[in-house]
Amino acid sequence: MRIQRLTDPQGFSPPDIGLLSEKVSSALTRLCKSVSAGGNPFIYCFSAVKPHVLEDMPTAGTDGKKYYWGSEFLRSLTPDEVLIVICHETYHVVLQHVDRVKYSARDKDLWNVACDFWINGLLKKEHHVKFGGNLGTPISIKDVLSGTMPPMVEGRLSGCFVDDTVLDKTVEQIYDILDKNRDKIKKWMESIRALDNTGDSESSNIQITLDTHMDSKVDATALAEEIRTALEAAKAMGIGKVPGGIEDILGELDNPTIPPSEWIKRVIFRKATSQGLFNDYHRPRRRGFSIYDHQGNVESQLFMPRRRGYKIRWVAMMDTSGSMTSDDMAYGIKELKTLASLGEGMIVPTDVIPYWDRSTRIESVGDLSTTKVHGRGGTAFDRFFSELPKQSFAREGIDLIIAVTDGHFVLNQHSYPIDTVWIYTDNKAPNPPFGRRINLK
Numbered sequence: 001m002r003i004q005r006l007t008d009p010q011g012f013s014p015p016d017i018g019l020l021s022e023k024v025s026s027a028l029t030r031l032c033k034s035v036s037a038g039g040n041p042f043i044y045c046f047s048a049v050k051p052h053v054l055e056d057m058p059t060a061g062t063d064g065k066k067y068y069w070g071s072e073f074l075r076s077l078t079p080d081e082v083l084i085v086i087c088h089e090t091y092h093v094v095l096q097h098v099d100r101v102k103y104s105a106r107d108k109d110l111w112n113v114a115c116d117f118w119i120n121g122l123l124k125k126e127h128h129v130k131f132g133g134n135l136g137t138p139i140s141i142k143d144v145l146s147g148t149m150p151p152m153v154e155g156r157l158s159g160c161f162v163d164d165t166v167l168d169k170t171v172e173q174i175y176d177i178l179d180k181n182r183d184k185i186k187k188w189m190e191s192i193r194a195l196d197n198t199g200d201s202e203s204s205n206i207q208i209t210l211d212t213h214m215d216s217k218v219d220a221t222a223l224a225e226e227i228r229t230a231l232e233a234a235k236a237m238g239i240g241k242v243p244g245g246i247e248d249i250l251g252e253l254d255n256p257t258i259p260p261s262e263w264i265k266r267v268i269f270r271k272a273t274s275q276g277l278f279n280d281y282h283r284p285r286r287r288g289f290s291i292y293d294h295q296g297n298v299e300s301q302l303f304m305p306r307r308r309g310y311k312i313r314w315v316a317m318m319d320t321s322g323s324m325t326s327d328d329m330a331y332g333i334k335e336l337k338t339l340a341s342l343g344e345g346m347i348v349p350t351d352v353i354p355y356w357d358r359s360t361r362i363e364s365v366g367d368l369s370t371t372k373v374h375g376r377g378g379t380a381f382d383r384f385f386s387e388l389p390k391q392s393f394a395r396e397g398i399d400l401i402i403a404v405t406d407g408h409f410v411l412n413q414h415s416y417p418i419d420t421v422w423i424y425t426d427n428k429a430p431n432p433p434f435g436r437r438i439n440l441k
């Protein structure tokens with residue numbers, strides 16, 4: 001008996017559901033091949049364990065938990081094109097593209113276009129993909145900047161953002177190029193949308209992207225675990241786990257025995273590499289980055305990208321409730337030294353409420369001594385997490401949240417889209433609802 005790959009929980013019941021399902025199965029089977037045979041075992045292991053479902057949408061998308069397919073779109077694709085869409089969706093999830101823009105002031109439309117340029121550039125290089133066909137007419141950066149209209153083919157306009165000339169750029173750099181021409185590009189997008197003669201997304205004659213960028217439903221820490229599991233499974237297949245460059249991004253998650261206190265450094269490493277993959281992939285000159293175990297022995301050697309400009313942006317929530325001793329707080333602040341030396345951050349005293357106006361900006365290790373303690377009431381952290389996105393520091397983007405606490409707090413939120421590390425001063429306290437816990441004692 002064959003497993004039905006594609007399910008139809010909403011009951012659209014297309015008559016060719018078997019054929020549609022077969023397309024997804026066949027694409028997954030292709031991914032299961034070795035890298036040299038055009039497969040991608042990592043993406044296979046990551047995507048094959050997740051449900052693939054039919055959805056009322058013009059193209060495809062993922063929220064990190066499921067892969068969604070519009071039936072009309074899926075029907076139009078060849079098995080190779082289905083494979084490309086699965087890779088494209090998986091890279092959005094793995095690289096947290098949607099979450100990275102959520103709390104930033106960046107324009108979402110331009111960011112989406114920049115992400116697609118980047119991913120399709122990667123796919124073109126790693127999988128030797130010929131874009132065009134049913135995925136849409138390739139639209140280059142030059143086309144976007146010059147306002148060139150993609151061609152109408154038989155009354156239909158379908159396009160796909162792909163460009164050879166930005167392979168050495170990061171998503172952020174591509175975004176910056178687009179952002180310098182924001183008004184012009186917005187007008188160009190408007191004029192394309194104006195050609196839509198239906199107003200109905202499913203049957204629209206206009207489709208300038210191959211997917212819909214959906215909000216992620218997986219918190220950053222759970223995602224890191226999933227990536228690690230998929231890498232292990234892919235490795236066990238013994239046929240080469242990931243094509244070329246993307247391995248640099250994922251590699252630091254590939255060691256399940258990492259001491260928890262090193263996790264912060266690894267998050268920093270991941271952020272730094274995902275900012276500069278191609279630059280560093282093409283230029284193997286790198287400086288070493290040693291990971292030490294608890295006895296101070298070198299546990300492994302990682303490589304930080306040569307790019308020096310990247311600074312991690314972090315926010316530390318300092319539990320200043322009555323149950324925290326001043327020793328606890330001093331110890332917690334000491335743990336922030338690594339962060340203070342690698343990026344800029346903000347320490348926010350928090351008890352039942354976050355004291356945003358009493359927070360301390362940290363731009364160097366010396367600033368840590370100026371941290372103010374305020375509060376000393378009970379402990380509840382919901383307001384911290386819900387108000388954080390509204391703070392001006394957070395609006396420029398945050399890579400990491402560090403919560404220093406004894407672990408006795410109230411928090412109703414069950415997930416958060418930013419990597420969160422809880423530094424616990426009481427090792428008997430119950431687990432946090434999300435994120436990674438590190439016991440100090």
Ligand SMILES: [Zn+2]
Nearest residue numbers: 088092116211
């Ligand atoms: Zn996309």
